[in-house]
Amino acid sequence: MTQPLVSVILPFLNGGPAFAPALRSVLAQSYSHWELLLCDDGSTDGSLQVAKELRDPRISVWSDGKTKGLAARLNECLDRARGALIARMDADDFSYLHRFRDQVAYLESHPEIDLVGCRMLIFGEDGMPLGKRSLPLDHAGIVSDPASGFGLAHPTWMARAAWYRQHRYDPQAIRFEDAELLCRTFPSSRFANLPQVLYGYRELRGGFRKRFKTRLGRVNYLRVRHAETQPVLFARAALAESIKVVADAALALTGTRYVMLRRREEPLSPGEIASWNELYRLLSEPASVPSLALPRQESGPV
Numbered sequence: 001m002t003q004p005l006v007s008v009i010l011p012f013l014n015g016g017p018a019f020a021p022a023l024r025s026v027l028a029q030s031y032s033h034w035e036l037l038l039c040d041d042g043s044t045d046g047s048l049q050v051a052k053e054l055r056d057p058r059i060s061v062w063s064d065g066k067t068k069g070l071a072a073r074l075n076e077c078l079d080r081a082r083g084a085l086i087a088r089m090d091a092d093d094f095s096y097l098h099r100f101r102d103q104v105a106y107l108e109s110h111p112e113i114d115l116v117g118c119r120m121l122i123f124g125e126d127g128m129p130l131g132k133r134s135l136p137l138d139h140a141g142i143v144s145d146p147a148s149g150f151g152l153a154h155p156t157w158m159a160r161a162a163w164y165r166q167h168r169y170d171p172q173a174i175r176f177e178d179a180e181l182l183c184r185t186f187p188s189s190r191f192a193n194l195p196q197v198l199y200g201y202r203e204l205r206g207g208f209r210k211r212f213k214t215r216l217g218r219v220n221y222l223r224v225r226h227a228e229t230q231p232v233l234f235a236r237a238a239l240a241e242s243i244k245v246v247a248d249a250a251l252a253l254t255g256t257r258y259v260m261l262r263r264r265e266e267p268l269s270p271g272e273i274a275s276w277n278e279l280y281r282l283l284s285e286p287a288s289v290p291s292l293a294l295p296r297q298e299s300g301p302v
Contacts, residue, residue: 009078010037031100078164093201115191120135120153131267
């Protein structure tokens with residue numbers, strides 16, 4: 001098989017009903033020169049069987065039955081990747097059909113850029129579009145406030161393999177492996193975002209406990225690694241995460257997370273909504289597209 005230009009690294013753990021549509025969004029890409037690396041992190045809901053039954057020579061699936069965490073599995077995928085470019089994706093989201101094509105073209109025409117992301121459409125559990133997350137386009141904007149975070153959405157990344165192998169994930173940075181990697185590398189790297197919406201990001205109504213652990217873990221990590229060497233960064237990050245925890249708790253108690261997202265995110269144009277609805281229909285109900293057919297997935301915990 002011809003060596004792929006793009007290696008898509010996609011660890012998964014109990015992907016649930018959203019897993020198959022996510023995989024279809026890779027199979028349906030207009031850019032076909034890719035390999036898909038599916039690393040199971042101990043799924044118990046049938047996701048591994050869904051992955052194993054895919055019939056495409058560009059797809060590799062493996063599992064050791066253990067749960068090691070996303071960062072460790074991403075490093076495992078990096079060790080197996082054969083492409084000159086490496087793309088990220090989550091197991092419950094959608095890549096728009098021209099995502100790989102557009103990101104490859106950008107990196108080919110901008111050799112100074114190490115990693116490129118894109119803007120995202122935010123959607124709910126039922127597929128309803130909630131808004132558009134418009135992220136900074138240039139490096140200066142993306143890294144303007146490291147204490148609050150970086151304007152570069154992890155599942156949208158496509159990076160040069162040489163950059164990724166020089167800067168691997170830290171398995172100790174649980175649930176914020178992307179922010180830790182960017183914080184460690186941004187002074188010597190160059191990032192960018194494409195202006196197009198090329199990714200659909202699923203937001204859950206709940207998830208307060210997961211977000212709380214993520215924020216607490218980030219503060220603890222910064223305390224251990226940067227409290228002495230970068231006290232201002234640590235203090236600002238701790239304050240920002242504390243404020244976000246209070247806001248998360250209020251949204252969880254009132255059940256208004258989707259209301260907040262509709263107000264916070266940039267409104268979608270009628271054309272963007274129509275494009276999303278067509279993509280969601282295609283990937284969720286692919287009966288009329290035999291090439292996107294996947295095995296039926298049993299329901300289970302997500």
